[in-house]
Amino acid sequence: MVILLLFAGRLTWIQAFEADTYAEAAANLRMQTKDIPTLRGQITxxxxxxxxxxxxxRDVFVDPEEVPEDERDQLIDELVTRFDLEEEAVAGKVDAKPSRYQVVAKEVPPGDWQEFQDLGLSGVGADVDYERVYPEETGAADLVGFVGAEGHGLEGLEGYLDSTLAGEAGKHQVEVGQDGTQIPMLNGLVRKPEAGQDVRLTLDRDLQWYAQQALADRVEELEAEAGSVVVSNKEGEILAMADFPTYSQTDIASSEPEDRSNGAVASTFEPGSTNKVITLAAALEEGKTTPETVYTVPYSLQYYDQTFRNSTDNGTQRLTTNGIMAQSSNVGTIKIADxxxxxxxxxxxxxFGLGQPTGLALPGEEAGVLTDPDDWWGTQLPSVSIGHGLSVNAVQMASVYATVANGGVRVEPSLVSGTVDPEGEFTAAEEPDRQRVISEETAERLQLMLEAVTSDEGTAPEARIDGYRVAGKTGTANRIDPETGRYDEGGYTATFAGFAPADDPELVVQVVLHNPQDTYYGGEAAGPVFNDIMSFALxxxxxxxxxxEAPALRLVEDEDEDADG
Structure with a gap:
């Protein structure tokens, strides 16, 4: 009896003094806050x-309590037929009383929903949502990436720029019934959705597509493991960034991680002879040589315990610095490096940007390896001077040649032009860093030397383009076998980097082919890809x-002339 009196007293107290508090708590248990989808920004x-x-x-749903019995069969039939659904699953949701909310179809085009709505059937509605779409055949999958099921960026630019693109979802309150049904509330809006910003890239869509196709064709033709192409202007703005192998953004499940990797920044390689332009740039800028300085260049050179050789045995030659570049002489370059x-x-x-991040901050980027000169052992100087004993990515090497094309001023590579807000206002990205690396005079001398590479006397006549003067450099480097850590059986990396027109540079193209079969010299393997893509870009x-016409450069000594080294 005492216990009953205590309960009765407590109930009276609650009803008299705490009724509002408990009512509010009960209401809160029935209320939930739900996201309102927002429009994700474009990447363009x-x-x-x-x-x-x-x-x-549209996400189409049914309210089983509102479906009239005489419309049930027609509703099920129309849903199944129009939205390609399973009849048993739809029937189960239409009959799911006492539920008030059952989603039957997702990502329905608005036009299809409108046609369905015009039938005038009861007990069916739709919520607004957004689907991420990737136009076919852009050739930019490895760069752009994709979003996950929840709409958040997972890889590529979609992941890296997610906070800019995503916007902010809205919020509204719903009342949750005893069966878990969510019932939208009148005046339940908590926060309006804010659309994301568009990101405008420096890329050219047509050039991107063409570069991807040209690269894919050559990789498959030579049975290479992979390849990358970077196209930029001399100011470092990336116009195309192609990679192979690649994948379809509409079929992520069938792809492998290596298919989705952006090799232009994620794959590093020894640059080989494309690195010689830096060695000669340093020598010219420091006054150690001139374009017409003559060197005695034997086929091979003993350097400590290692023998360095030219790619072709032409005996002992008397080459100018111009000729050393044109013929890609390893021994001549090593003498200059000394x-x-x-x-x-x-x-x-x-x-020139080696051994450090490109500044693009793309996912998976590898900065390569360039050790401190204090750690260079006996043969490290000659090795590095001809592009061995260090590693780079394709964007870094494209930037080297853009610097020469730009009169010696290096502009940090850039990919994002700016953003566009929902009102259409464009905000430009921050200006990239600029730094003079070599004088304009040295750059002009290098431009002429690199043009000689594409002459009949050079290593890359395949890179020439009718009507244009073309400058560039071949590269062929051994690859390290990842299983053994040795060069033996590792294959080769074939590269070509260059710009055009050589007399007034505007465009830069870097081509990298990883382990091509049969044809692996840079000029023969990568040169034709450069020619194809550069021709299209021009x-x-x-x-x-x-x-x-290009001026005639002296590649070998004149008679009765003394050599410097």
Missing amino acids: DSEGNPFALSVEV QVGAPVLHRYMTG KSYEVPPTDQ
Whole structure:
């Protein structure tokens, strides 16, 4: 009896003094806050052509309590037929009383939903949502990446720029019934959704597609393991970044991680002879040599315990610095490197951007390896001078040649032009860092030397383009076998880097082929890809043909002339 009196007293107290508090707590248990989807920003090229965009869709639901019995069969039939659904699953949701909310179809195009709605059937509705769409055949999957099931960026630019693209979902309150049904509330809006910003890239969509196709064709033709292409202007703006192998953004499940890796920044390699441009740049800038300085260049050179050789045995030659570049002489370059010295060469290599991040901050980027000159052992200087004993990525080497094309001023590579807010206002990205690495005079001398590489006397006549003067450099380097850690059986990396027009540079193309079979020399393997892509780019950007012949450079000594080394 005493216990009953205590309970009765407590109940009276609650009803008299705490009723509002308990009522509020009960209401809160019935209320939940639900996200309102927002529009994710687009990723576009420089002209606004989309690489990724979101389109409005509908999530169709039924309210079983509102479906009249005489419309049930027709409703099920129409849902199954129009939205390609399983009849048994739809029937189960239509009959799921006492539920008030059962989603039957997701990502339905608005037009299809409108046609369904025009039937006038009861007990069916739709919520607005957004689907991420990737246009076919852009050739940019490895760069752009994709979003996950929840709409958040997972890889590539979609992941890296997620906070910019995502916007902020809205919030509204729903009342949750005893069966878990969510019932939207009138005046339940907590926060309006805020659309994400579009990201405008420096890329050219047509050039991106063409570069991807040209690269894929050559990789498959030569049965290479992989390849990358970077196209930029001389100011370091990336116009195309292609990679192979690649994948379909509409079929992520069938892809492997290596298919989705952006090899242009994630794959490092020894640059081989493309690195010689830095060695000669340092020597010219430091006054250690001139374009016409003559060197005695034997086929091989003993350096401590290692023998360095030229790629072709032409005996002992008397080559100018021009000729050493044109013929890609390893021995000649090593002699010039000895004049420069390790600390100075290392300083120029870092000045050109090697051994450090590109500045693009792309997911998976590898900065490569460039050891401190204090750690260079006996044969490290000659090895590094000809592009061995260090590693780079494709964007880094493209930047080296863009620097030469830009008169010696290195502009940090850039990929994002800016953002566009939901009102259409464009905000430009921060200006990239600029730094003079070599003088304009040295750059002009290098431009002429690199042009000689594409002459009949050079190593890459395959890179020439009718009507244009072309400058560039081949590269062929051994690859380390990842299983043994040795060069034996590792294959080769074939590269070509260059710019055009050589007399007034505008465009830069870097081609990398990893382990091509049969044909692996840079000029023969990568040169044709450079030619193909550069030809397309020059026409696309309506670059006028060259109206002057290239000056004749002296590649070998004149008779009765003394050599310097």
